Amino acid sequence: MKSPNEIEREESAMGTLVExxxxxxxxxxMRIAQIKNQVLKATQFFDELWGIYSQLRVDTSFRxxxxxxxxxxxxxxxxxxIITAEGGFSGDIDQKLIHTMLxxxxxxxxxxxxxxxxxxxxxxxxxxxxxxYFKLPVKDQNINVTPIxxxxxxxxxxxxxxxxxxxxxxxxxxxxxxSAAVQAKGQRSESPDDVITEANYxxxxxxxxxxxxxxxxxxxxxxxxxxxxxxxxxxxxxxxxMSASHQRxxxxxxxxxxxxxxxxxxxxxxxxxEIVNGMKKIRSGAVT
Amino acid sequence: xxxxxxxxxxxxxxxxxxxxxxxxxxxxxYAPFKTYYDGDAxxxxxxxxxxxxxxxxxxxxxxxxxSACDIIVRTGKNDEKIPINRGIMHVKKDKVIxxxxx
Numbered sequence: 001m002k003s004p005n006e007i008e009r010e011e012s013a014m015g016t017l018v019e020x021x022x023x024x025x026x027x028x029x030m031r032i033a034q035i036k037n038q039v040l041k042a043t044q045f046f047d048e049l050w051g052i053y054s055q056l057r058v059d060t061s062f063r064x065x066x067x068x069x070x071x072x073x074x075x076x077x078x079x080x081x082i083i084t085a086e087g088g089f090s091g092d093i094d095q096k097l098i099h100t101m102l103x104x105x106x107x108x109x110x111x112x113x114x115x116x117x118x119x120x121x122x123x124x125x126x127x128x129x130x131x132x133y134f135k136l137p138v139k140d141q142n143i144n145v146t147p148i149x150x151x152x153x154x155x156x157x158x159x160x161x162x163x164x165x166x167x168x169x170x171x172x173x174x175x176x177x178x179s180a181a182v183q184a185k186g187q188r189s190e191s192p193d194d195v196i197t198e199a200n201y202x203x204x205x206x207x208x209x210x211x212x213x214x215x216x217x218x219x220x221x222x223x224x225x226x227x228x229x230x231x232x233x234x235x236x237x238x239x240x241x242m243s244a245s246h247q248r249x250x251x252x253x254x255x256x257x258x259x260x261x262x263x264x265x266x267x268x269x270x271x272x273x274e275i276v277n278g279m280k281k282i283r284s285g286a287v288t
Numbered sequence: 289x290x291x292x293x294x295x296x297x298x299x300x301x302x303x304x305x306x307x308x309x310x311x312x313x314x315x316x317x318y319a320p321f322k323t324y325y326d327g328d329a330x331x332x333x334x335x336x337x338x339x340x341x342x343x344x345x346x347x348x349x350x351x352x353x354x355s356a357c358d359i360i361v362r363t364g365k366n367d368e369k370i371p372i373n374r375g376i377m378h379v380k381k382d383k384v385i386x387x388x389x390x
Contacts, residue, residue: 038321041320041321042320042321045318045319045320045387046320048385048387049387052351052378141320141321141322142319142320142321142389196349196351200349201348201349201350201351202348202349202350202351202352203351203352204336204337204338204350204351204352204353205336205337205338205352205353209353210351210352210353210376213353213376214376217376217387221320224320
């Protein structure tokens with residue numbers, strides 16, 4: 001059995017771990033609240049933009065802000081964007097995400113863009129090549145998604161694989177077609193009755209430029225929000241992991257404390273036994 | 289001034305001066321994560337591809353892509369100056385919305 005001093009040192013180290021996991025748990029929880037707020041703000045902005053766009057549209061197709069791009073300039077493939085964590089502390093959700101993506105991946109029909117270092121490593125380990133890797137943005141505001149949008153505009157269609165935040169304890173992998181994502185977001189907002197045309201509006205520089213700009217803007221917001229959603233899920237996953245670690249560390253600390261008390265008691269009992277034995281020997285005259 | 293008459297002019301208004309005293313419009317200038325201005329104003333100045341322009345109350349319905357500039361919102365008391373990189377301006381029924389950073 002370990003000595004009480006040794007156990008006491010271990011208990012103290014475990015106490016530090018309990019405090020640390022508690023701090024990480026708190027940080028993750030705070031970040032979740034912050035990102036939720038950002039998503040809410042961006043949604044309001046998107047809804048207002050969509051209101052104008054839906055008044056302007058002449059057809060139902062979403063053209064990714066490339067109405068003036070020639071058809072033959074568009075790559076006839078589906079672009080896959082996968083949003084993963086930057087580091088490795090994200091549990092198994094990234095593996096799950098890549099597994100889901102690879103189920104439908106066809107080298108001839110798809111190109112891949114990876115956001116997040118962990119995803120890039122996972123793909124490399126599986127021998128799957130990707131077109132481009134982007135770091136997962138550190139900040140939660142004004143995420144610059146312009147380079148990603150440039151790629152999106154080059155391809156016929158785009159699907160995004162991301163981690164969806166369902167609740168603090170539940171996160172799941174989701175695949176969404178990007179233009180459908182924009183339209184689904186727009187359908188949530190109220191559709192205005194007025195129609196915006198060149199007959200009742202002045203456009204500068206032109207209607208097409210304005211529509212393209214609106215489509216690009218909404219794509220920006222949609223992609224930013226998918227990144228934020230993924231970050232939210234990652235923080236929730238981290239929160240869950242920290243919560244479990246905190247609980248385990250707390251239990252281990254209690255166990256160590258119990259062990260410490262037992263070791264101390266056993267030491268005392270040992271000493272007491274020695275004293276009693278000693279006294280017995282004195283009484284019996286064995287020791288003088 | 290009759291409803292619907294186009295008032296888009298090159299910027300000629302002196303700072304602080306208002307062509308429509310007592311007549312105001314609502315101006316909101318915001319980005320996805322921040323609101324820069326939300327309130328009444330007498331006029332707003334910005335720059336687009338054609339050049340500098342002002343929006344006054346009763347302006348015709350108007351949509352334009354903004355160039356990098358300082359947007360000036362004249363409230364009648366003090367002018368708000370908001371530097372921007374790009375944006376889109378929507379003017380309708382004395383309501384001006386500027387969407388930034390997109």
